[in-house]
Amino acid sequence: MERKRTKSGNIRLADVAELAEVSLITASRFFSNPGALSVGKRERVESAAKQLGYVPNLAARALASQRTEIIGVLIPSLTNSVFSDVLRGIYDASEGSRYSIQLGNTRYSILQEEKLLRVFQSQRPAGLIVTGINQTEASRAILQTMNCPIAQIMEIGPDPVDMMVGFSHYDAGFAAASHLLAQGFQRIGFLGARMDPRVQRRFAGYVDALKAASRFDPRYIVTTPTSTTVTLGGTLFADLLAQAPDIEAVFCVNDDLALGVLFECQRRHIQIPEQMAIVGFNDLEFMASAVPPLTSVRSNRYEMGKSAVTMVTAAIDGFRPQELVVDLGFKLMIRHSSIARRN
Amino acid sequence: MERKRTKSGNIRLADVAELAEVSLITASRFFSNPGALSVGKRERVESAAKQLGYVPNLAARALASQRTEIIGVLIPSLTNSVFSDVLRGIYDASEGSRYSIQLGNTRYSILQEEKLLRVFQSQRPAGLIVTGINQTEASRAILQTMNCPIAQIMEIGPDPVDMMVGFSHYDAGFAAASHLLAQGFQRIGFLGARMDPRVQRRFAGYVDALKAASRFDPRYIVTTPTSTTVTLGGTLFADLLAQAPDIEAVFCVNDDLALGVLFECQRRHIQIPEQMAIVGFNDLEFMASAVPPLTSVRSNRYEMGKSAVTMVTAAIDGFRPQELVVDLGFKLMIRHSSIARRN
DNA sequence: AAATGAAATGGTAGCGCTGTCTTTTAGGCC
DNA sequence: GGCCTAAAAGACAGCGCTACCATTTCATTT
Known part of the structure; x- marks a missing residue:
C-alpha cells in the first residue's frame, strides 16, 4: 500500500481523484451518491480510495x-x-x-x-x-x-x-398506589430517593390516589434527596417502620429501593406480602426473579x-x-x- | 440582541471581529488564548461575541x-x-x-x-x-x-x-477460587455467562486454582454464551445442581448471576453459606446488603x-x-x- | 534620543470538502 | 444522421476558522 505524500501528509480526496483520474468532485460523489457515477469511474474511485487508505475528513465535510x-x-x-x-x-x-x-x-x-x-x-x-x-x-x-x-x-x-x-409518571404513580388500595391495603407508605422531577410526579400520583381514598397520611412518607442504592432502600424502610410501625404496604419509587426493602424484610423476618406488600418502579429484570417476585411498573x-x-x-x-x-x-x-x- | 445578516446567515467570528473593531485573528485569539489580548480589546471582543450570540464552529476549528x-x-x-x-x-x-x-x-x-x-x-x-x-x-x-x-x-x-x-482477571478468578478452597470447600462450581475474553480469563484462574488443589472437575462447570441476567443465574444454578448435586460452593462470574443463585437458594430453602457458599464478581452495590451479604471481587x-x-x-x-x-x-x-x- | 526586544496585533493562505452551476457525453427518437 | 433530452462529469468558489509570519506598538535600556 504505497502512500502519496501531499503537502499536509494526509491522504485527501484530491489524491484519490488524481489516482483514479477523475475530477475531485466525481470522487466526492462516489461517497455521497455512488449511483450518479458510471460503472467504470465508480470502480476506479473505489480502488483508488482503497489503495491509498483514504479516510474521509468529517470536519471538512461538515464545514463544506x-x-x-x-x-x-x-x-x-x-x-x-x-x-x-x-x-x-x-x-x-x-x-x-x-x-x-x-x-x-x-x-x-x-x-x-x-x-x-x-x-x-x-x-x-x-x-x-x-x-x-x-x-x-x-x-x-x-x-x-x-x-x-x-x-x-x-x-x-x-x-x-x-x-x-x-x-405519564403521575399516572404511573397513581396506578401503583391504586393497585395497593384495590388490594385492600390501607396504610400505604412511600419511599423516595433523589427526588428528580419524574420521581416527584410519581409521588404526586401516589398522594392523589391516597387522598382520593382518604388514606393519605404524611407519616407514611419517607424521602431523601440522596441518590438511590439498594442499601438506602433498607435504611429508608427502617425509618418508615420507626415512624409508622403500623404500615402495611410500601410503594418504592424505583426497583433498587424495592430490593433494599425486600432484603430488610428478610433480615427482620417480615413476611411478604402477608406482613408487608412491596411495589417498585421500572421493572428491572431482577424484580421477576426475586423471592417473592416483586410487583413493579414497567416502562418501555x-x-x-x-x-x-x-x-x-x-x-x-x-x-x-x-x-x-x-x-x-x-x-x-x-x-x-x-x-x-x-x- | 440585533443580528447581523451575513452571507450564510450565521454569525461568524468575522462578524464578532467587525463589531469589536479588531482583526479576525485577534478575535480568534480571544477564544484560544485570551491572555494574549490587551484588556481593552479583550473586553470589546467579549461583549461583541455576547451581543451577537456567537457560537464557535467546531468543524471549522478542527479543519483549520x-x-x-x-x-x-x-x-x-x-x-x-x-x-x-x-x-x-x-x-x-x-x-x-x-x-x-x-x-x-x-x-x-x-x-x-x-x-x-x-x-x-x-x-x-x-x-x-x-x-x-x-x-x-x-x-x-x-x-x-x-x-x-x-x-x-x-x-x-x-x-x-x-x-x-x-x-488481571486471571488473578482475580484465581483468588476467588482460592478463597473458597481456603475456607475448606472442596466441590466448587463455576457459573459463567456471555463468556467474553475477560470472563474466560477469570474462568482460567478458577480452573488453575482448583487444579492446583486437585479439586478440578468439569462436572462443576456450567456456562452459556447467552448474556447475563439475574434470572439466568437461577437457571444455571439449577442446571449445576442437577449435574452435580453434591456441590458445596459456587463462583459466579458476575454479581447478577450470584443474585440469581441467592434467589434460587431462597426458593429451594438452601441455607447460605451452610449448604451453599456463593462468590460473585464486580462487587456491585447490592452485594453488601443482600441477605446474607454476598462475597465478591471488587474492581476499581x-x-x-x-x-x-x-x-x-x-x-x-x-x-x-x-x-x-x-x-x-x-x-x-x-x-x-x-x-x-x-x- | 536612539536602540532594543517583547508584547500586541494584523494579513494571508489554506485546512478538505461540497453546493451550485456549467459543460460534456451518451442515449433515444423520428 | 440530426435533434433533443438526460445522465455524467467537471470548474470554481467558499464553508469558518487557525497557523504562520509580518508588522506595529510601547516600555525599557543605553
Missing part, C-alpha cells in the same frame, strides 16, 4: 456541507439502569442510520444540562434528544435557536419544545430511546411524524409481593 | 487547526453496570478537561469494534479508549495508524497498543475510566505517563456468603 450527522443526547445519569436501557435503544437505532450519537451526562442538574447544550451548539448537531421537560429558561432559549429536530424523552407533558416520547425504556432516534432522524430527513407527542404508556406488573392478604 | 478535542471510547455494553461505572469515571474526568467523549457500543463484537474504529478514524480523535486486549488484526492496524494516544482498559496483558489500565471500575482519560489527555498534551501499564488491582470482599461451615 453546513451540516453534521451528529445527534446530541442528554441524559441525567449513566449508572441508573433506566438510562442504560434508553441509551441502548438510542444506540441500536442510530446504528441503522448514518447518524452518530454525542452523549452528555447532566447528573440530574439542569444547570449542567444548560452547559452541555452550549457545547452541543458548537457541534451544530443534526438533531437533539433531551431528558424530561424541566429545562431552564436559558436551555429552552438555546433549544429554540438550534434549529434542528428535538425530542424530549422519558415523560410527556404540556408545551413540548418540539417532539416528545414518554409516559428501550423503545423510548429507539423511537426518539427514529422520530428525530425522520424529521431531519424532512418526514416529521404525524404525532409529535408519543405516549408509550406503562404497565403494572402485578406479582406476589403485592397480592392482598385479605380480599 | 488539524486537530479535534474528541476522545473516542469503545465499550462492549451499555447495560452491564460494570461499564456504567467505567463510563461515569470517563465522563467525570472528561468534564475537568476540554475534551468531549465520543462513545461507541461494540456489543461484545470485535467486528463491530473494528467498524466503529473506522468511524472514529473519520473524526480524527485526539485520543482513544478501547476495552480489552482482544482486537482484530485489522483493528490493531487501524489503531496503529491513528497516531493518537490510546488506552486499553479493563484488563492488562502483554503487548499493549499504547497504554493500559486494568487488572470508576477509577479505571478516570485514569484512562487522565492518561490519554496527559499524553495528548505531551506528558506521557511514566508507567504505560497501570494495574489497578482488585480486592476480594469476603462476606457471610462464603464463610466456611467447618474450618
Whole structure:
C-alpha cells in the first residue's frame, strides 16, 4: 500500500481523484451518491480510495456541507439502569442510520444540562434528544435557536419544545398506589430517593390516589434527596417502620429501593406480602426473579430511546411524524409481593 | 440582541471581529488564548461575541487547526453496570478537561469494534479508549495508524497498543477460587455467562486454582454464551445442581448471576453459606446488603475510566505517563456468603 | 534620543470538502 | 444522421476558522 505524500501528509480526496483520474468532485460523489457515477469511474474511485487508505475528513465535510450527522443526547445519569436501557435503544437505532450519537451526562442538574447544550451548539448537531421537560429558561432559549429536530424523552407533558416520547409518571404513580388500595391495603407508605422531577410526579400520583381514598397520611412518607442504592432502600424502610410501625404496604419509587426493602424484610423476618406488600418502579429484570417476585411498573425504556432516534432522524430527513407527542404508556406488573392478604 | 445578516446567515467570528473593531485573528485569539489580548480589546471582543450570540464552529476549528478535542471510547455494553461505572469515571474526568467523549457500543463484537474504529478514524480523535486486549488484526492496524494516544482498559496483558489500565482477571478468578478452597470447600462450581475474553480469563484462574488443589472437575462447570441476567443465574444454578448435586460452593462470574443463585437458594430453602457458599464478581452495590451479604471481587471500575482519560489527555498534551501499564488491582470482599461451615 | 526586544496585533493562505452551476457525453427518437 | 433530452462529469468558489509570519506598538535600556 504505497502512500502519496501531499503537502499536509494526509491522504485527501484530491489524491484519490488524481489516482483514479477523475475530477475531485466525481470522487466526492462516489461517497455521497455512488449511483450518479458510471460503472467504470465508480470502480476506479473505489480502488483508488482503497489503495491509498483514504479516510474521509468529517470536519471538512461538515464545514463544506453546513451540516453534521451528529445527534446530541442528554441524559441525567449513566449508572441508573433506566438510562442504560434508553441509551441502548438510542444506540441500536442510530446504528441503522448514518447518524452518530454525542452523549452528555447532566447528573440530574439542569444547570449542567444548560452547559452541555452550549457545547452541543458548537457541534451544530443534526438533531437533539433531551431528558424530561424541566429545562431552564436559558436551555429552552438555546433549544429554540438550534434549529434542528428535538425530542424530549422519558415523560410527556404540556408545551413540548418540539417532539416528545414518554409516559405519564403521575399516572404511573397513581396506578401503583391504586393497585395497593384495590388490594385492600390501607396504610400505604412511600419511599423516595433523589427526588428528580419524574420521581416527584410519581409521588404526586401516589398522594392523589391516597387522598382520593382518604388514606393519605404524611407519616407514611419517607424521602431523601440522596441518590438511590439498594442499601438506602433498607435504611429508608427502617425509618418508615420507626415512624409508622403500623404500615402495611410500601410503594418504592424505583426497583433498587424495592430490593433494599425486600432484603430488610428478610433480615427482620417480615413476611411478604402477608406482613408487608412491596411495589417498585421500572421493572428491572431482577424484580421477576426475586423471592417473592416483586410487583413493579414497567416502562418501555428501550423503545423510548429507539423511537426518539427514529422520530428525530425522520424529521431531519424532512418526514416529521404525524404525532409529535408519543405516549408509550406503562404497565403494572402485578406479582406476589403485592397480592392482598385479605380480599 | 440585533443580528447581523451575513452571507450564510450565521454569525461568524468575522462578524464578532467587525463589531469589536479588531482583526479576525485577534478575535480568534480571544477564544484560544485570551491572555494574549490587551484588556481593552479583550473586553470589546467579549461583549461583541455576547451581543451577537456567537457560537464557535467546531468543524471549522478542527479543519483549520488539524486537530479535534474528541476522545473516542469503545465499550462492549451499555447495560452491564460494570461499564456504567467505567463510563461515569470517563465522563467525570472528561468534564475537568476540554475534551468531549465520543462513545461507541461494540456489543461484545470485535467486528463491530473494528467498524466503529473506522468511524472514529473519520473524526480524527485526539485520543482513544478501547476495552480489552482482544482486537482484530485489522483493528490493531487501524489503531496503529491513528497516531493518537490510546488506552486499553479493563484488563492488562502483554503487548499493549499504547497504554493500559486494568487488572488481571486471571488473578482475580484465581483468588476467588482460592478463597473458597481456603475456607475448606472442596466441590466448587463455576457459573459463567456471555463468556467474553475477560470472563474466560477469570474462568482460567478458577480452573488453575482448583487444579492446583486437585479439586478440578468439569462436572462443576456450567456456562452459556447467552448474556447475563439475574434470572439466568437461577437457571444455571439449577442446571449445576442437577449435574452435580453434591456441590458445596459456587463462583459466579458476575454479581447478577450470584443474585440469581441467592434467589434460587431462597426458593429451594438452601441455607447460605451452610449448604451453599456463593462468590460473585464486580462487587456491585447490592452485594453488601443482600441477605446474607454476598462475597465478591471488587474492581476499581470508576477509577479505571478516570485514569484512562487522565492518561490519554496527559499524553495528548505531551506528558506521557511514566508507567504505560497501570494495574489497578482488585480486592476480594469476603462476606457471610462464603464463610466456611467447618474450618 | 536612539536602540532594543517583547508584547500586541494584523494579513494571508489554506485546512478538505461540497453546493451550485456549467459543460460534456451518451442515449433515444423520428 | 440530426435533434433533443438526460445522465455524467467537471470548474470554481467558499464553508469558518487557525497557523504562520509580518508588522506595529510601547516600555525599557543605553
